[in-house]
Amino acid sequence: GHKHYEINSPNHRKHHHIVCLQCHKTFEFNDDSITKISQKQAEKEGVEMLDCQLTVHAVCIEALRKGWPALVPTSWSCPRTNLEIMSNSGSNHQKAKLEEEEELPNVQ
Incomplete structure (x- = not known):
């Protein structure tokens, strides 16, 4: 399997991930609107949000060029x-x- 390690410190910038299902390449991105929407939903549900991390599962452009989407089951x-x-x-x-x-x- 694929392992991804990150620094866990108060100064580390909050970010989200896009992970390729084929090569497992991980792209990081920052979008404050995701955190804001999550905070609103947590408040609506009456819970305190401690953290917010989004992981998008995708197939990267390199995998597309190699024809790898064919390897992802259509039922997945x-x-x-x-x-x-x-x-x-x-x-x-x-x-x-x-x-x-x-x-x-x-x-x-």
């Missing part, structure tokens, strides 16, 4: 972006996630 989708789960409220999202784990009881 990130489980965290399941539209049915994401369209529900936070509590339903938690319930759906818990139900996927066989060892946990059904949460109402």
